[in-house]
Amino acid sequence: MRLDHTDQQLINHFQRHLPVCERPYLEMSRQLGISEQEVIERLQSLQSRDVVGRVGSVFEHSQAGASLLAAVAAPEEQMDLVAARINRAPGVNHNYAREHTYNLWFVITAPDHELLEEHLDELERELKLSMLRLPMVEGYHIDLGFDIDWEALS
Amino acid sequence: MSLPFSANYLAPDSADSSSSEVSAWGLLRLRQQLEQGLPLAPRPYLALAERTGLSEQEVMNAITQWQSDGLIKRFGLVVKHRTLGYTANAMVVWDIADEQVQALGKAMAAVPFITLCYQRPRRLPDWPYNLFCMIHGTNRERVLAQLDSLITEHSLQQVQHSVLFSNKAYRQRGGRYVSHD
Numbered sequence: 001m002r003l004d005h006t007d008q009q010l011i012n013h014f015q016r017h018l019p020v021c022e023r024p025y026l027e028m029s030r031q032l033g034i035s036e037q038e039v040i041e042r043l044q045s046l047q048s049r050d051v052v053g054r055v056g057s058v059f060e061h062s063q064a065g066a067s068l069l070a071a072v073a074a075p076e077e078q079m080d081l082v083a084a085r086i087n088r089a090p091g092v093n094h095n096y097a098r099e100h101t102y103n104l105w106f107v108i109t110a111p112d113h114e115l116l117e118e119h120l121d122e123l124e125r126e127l128k129l130s131m132l133r134l135p136m137v138e139g140y141h142i143d144l145g146f147d148i149d150w151e152a153l154s
Numbered sequence: 155m156s157l158p159f160s161a162n163y164l165a166p167d168s169a170d171s172s173s174s175e176v177s178a179w180g181l182l183r184l185r186q187q188l189e190q191g192l193p194l195a196p197r198p199y200l201a202l203a204e205r206t207g208l209s210e211q212e213v214m215n216a217i218t219q220w221q222s223d224g225l226i227k228r229f230g231l232v233v234k235h236r237t238l239g240y241t242a243n244a245m246v247v248w249d250i251a252d253e254q255v256q257a258l259g260k261a262m263a264a265v266p267f268i269t270l271c272y273q274r275p276r277r278l279p280d281w282p283y284n285l286f287c288m289i290h291g292t293n294r295e296r297v298l299a300q301l302d303s304l305i306t307e308h309s310l311q312q313v314q315h316s317v318l319f320s321n322k323a324y325r326q327r328g329g330r331y332v333s334h335d
Contacts, residue, residue: 001237016230020214022197040194043231047194050237053327054191057217058228069274069286083324095324098245100316102281105245106325132281134274138256140263147266152292153239 001051006034008150010042011052015146018055066116067109068135071102072127079103082127089123091116102132180208181216188217188226235290236323242291246301247283249276249314255285261308262287267300282314294319 003011009032019027025043026036034042046052074082079097086095086106095106110116124131183206193201199217203210220226236243250258255273262285263271270288291297298317305311 001239003238011231011233014230015233016228018192018230020199020217020229022199022210024192024198025194025196036196040196043194046231050234053232053234055194055231056191056229057188057220057226058232059185059189060224060227064225087325092325093327095326096243096320097322097324098318098320100318104324105318105320132277134277134281137273137275137284138259140259140271140273146269146290148233148235148238149292152296 001049002153003046003051003150006032006038007042007046007051008148010039010046011148065109065111066113067107068116068133069105069107070120070134071098071105071132072129073101074104074127074129076103082129085127086123090119176212176216177207180206180212184208184213184216234326236326239292240290242294242297243320244289244291244297244301245318245320246287246289247316247318248285248287248310249282250285252284258308259285262304265304267291268304283316 010028013031014028018024021027023036025039029036029039032039043052043055047054072082072086083095083097083104086092086104089108091109092106093109095104097103098105108116108119110119120131120133184202187202187205192198195201197210199213200210202208203213206213208216217226217229221229248258259271259273262268267289268287269290270286272286273284274286276282276284289297289300291300297319301317
């Protein structure tokens with residue numbers, strides 16, 4: 001999707017450090033040289049076009065609760081079905097098909113480890129597929145947002 | 155009724171008398187609200203205050219505090235790269251000797267085109283890999299070229315690895331720890 005220069009600037013500047021003050025969108029608008037109302041409208045538009053998922057916070061997994069990366073090897077012809085079932089489990093927030101014997105990869109979160117394991121046990125029983133459970137041991141670089149290469153996209 | 159997670163996430167600064175007066179339930183509700191996203195209204199923190207029973211100032215203080223504590227690691231626009239055209243997303247996994255994994259993880263994290271990098275346990279015999287890195291690119295060839303340069307740069311020619319391109323996203327959204335689906 002092609003974005004205009006102002007949308008690009010909005011993304012370039014505010015993937016992190018959103019202002020925390022009474023009128024944050026006004027503060028952002030001053031940096032971009034547009035009106036507060038336009039910032040709000042552009043954010044709404046970016047969300048409706050599914051370019052921006054949300055304006056908000058990314059919590060640190062290890063502090064925010066329990067989370068892990070899991071994978072199953074689903075029969076090729078049942079992938080959509082298995083993926084849909086995984087999405088119905090509580091706390092699944094990423095779920096991707098990947099090119100590998102383990103072809104469905106998902107991130108699942110819960111308030112604590114016990115609940116997380118319970119949810120996975122239930123899912124494993126229901127799917128009748130063995131599951132890789134891969135908790136994070138150490139993060140070296142975790143979702144800080146990254147600079148978009150607009151040229152490569154154009 | 156007890157809180158669903160340790161209270162120090164809610165009031166990390168509880169030794170300080172001013173913050174210990176802030177309602178723990180209000181802070182929990184604030185976290186639930188923040189997982190859904192910031193309201194797109196001129197005074198979003200006031201809107202959050204009205205939804206949580208906190209004051210606008212308490213909302214702003216909590217967000218600032220959580221950022222400095224590291225509970226919130228990033229506060230801003232969460233971009234959906236796939237929509238923008240970053241359609242080639244590869245998870246590259248490596249089997250690195252335990253004594254080298256930390257140093258290599260840190261080195262990889264500094265590479266500009268690597269967007270995530272973490273260590274996870276092996277699950278033998280099915281899964282021998284313990285270091286994961288993510289490369290987001292605009293096309294497959296470009297990602298593979300970046301991977302080649304990474305292998306050369308860090309002398310990883312002899313290291314067993316696997317490249318898992320993703321070909322479909324069934325779900326992509328922020329983690330929700332305390333709010334409901």
